Amino acid sequence: MHILRSAKKRLWAGKALGLGALALAVLTSCATAPETGRSQFILISEAQGLQLGADAYRQIKSQKKISRNPKYTQPVVRVGSRVAAVSPRPNYKWEFTVFEDDSPNAFALPGGKVGVHTGLFKVAKNDAQLATVLAHEVAHAIARHGEERMSSQMAVGLGVGVAGAATGINPNVLAQAATLGVVLPFSRTQEAEADAIGLKYMARAGYDPRQSIPLWQNFAKYGGNRPPEFLSTHPSPGSRIQNLQRMMPQALAEYNRSPYKGR
Numbered sequence: 001m002h003i004l005r006s007a008k009k010r011l012w013a014g015k016a017l018g019l020g021a022l023a024l025a026v027l028t029s030c031a032t033a034p035e036t037g038r039s040q041f042i043l044i045s046e047a048q049g050l051q052l053g054a055d056a057y058r059q060i061k062s063q064k065k066i067s068r069n070p071k072y073t074q075p076v077v078r079v080g081s082r083v084a085a086v087s088p089r090p091n092y093k094w095e096f097t098v099f100e101d102d103s104p105n106a107f108a109l110p111g112g113k114v115g116v117h118t119g120l121f122k123v124a125k126n127d128a129q130l131a132t133v134l135a136h137e138v139a140h141a142i143a144r145h146g147e148e149r150m151s152s153q154m155a156v157g158l159g160v161g162v163a164g165a166a167t168g169i170n171p172n173v174l175a176q177a178a179t180l181g182v183v184l185p186f187s188r189t190q191e192a193e194a195d196a197i198g199l200k201y202m203a204r205a206g207y208d209p210r211q212s213i214p215l216w217q218n219f220a221k222y223g224g225n226r227p228p229e230f231l232s233t234h235p236s237p238g239s240r241i242q243n244l245q246r247m248m249p250q251a252l253a254e255y256n257r258s259p260y261k262g263r
């Protein structure tokens, strides 16, 4: 809501946009996040998001070294596919790629393109801990956080793109927003939302949600005084664990109902 209001204000004050185009942009941009029901400002259609995610993923795969070590690739694909299958978008073209990178990190692009660093295995000690991270990433993709982030970039920095988004997208503006979208971190709100949604998805897929707590503790320990990149844009470990504990009874109920539990 805040994004919508500030973006609108800037547009009204700034570029000489036709009122009709603006109204259309705002009208066509209301979305709701799954599970939490939070209102979102998204100017990019689902089809456009799929395309942008696929393009950015291809680019990353051509630039970063891909791991073929089954010690990493097998659990990532096994756990990731199981979580994606219980999400509301099992039909996305989900991809889980492991990159040779020592930092404990992971990322998600629109449309279900997920990347995992080999360094993640320093903190994820079992399938359920790996599921914590993968479900968090799946949640980012399902809640369309990348598209949301790009949309606020387009509205604030590239005002002209808003009209384009509503009427017929300007590919240059979109490409620029996509680049920014991949580079910029998610907001704290999005991170907390991905934790909340991810906890449900991992439980639904039959992974013990209580393992999310040691996983985030491992992350905090690993970082010492200088937290790894993945943590720097995420909620502080203390508040994150408090939030998880608050949601745990519901997640455990979901876990106990899961037909995949114990598999």
Ligand SMILES: [Zn+2]
Pocket (backbone or CB within 6 Å): 136, 140, 186, 191, 194, 234
């Ligand atoms: Zn995240």
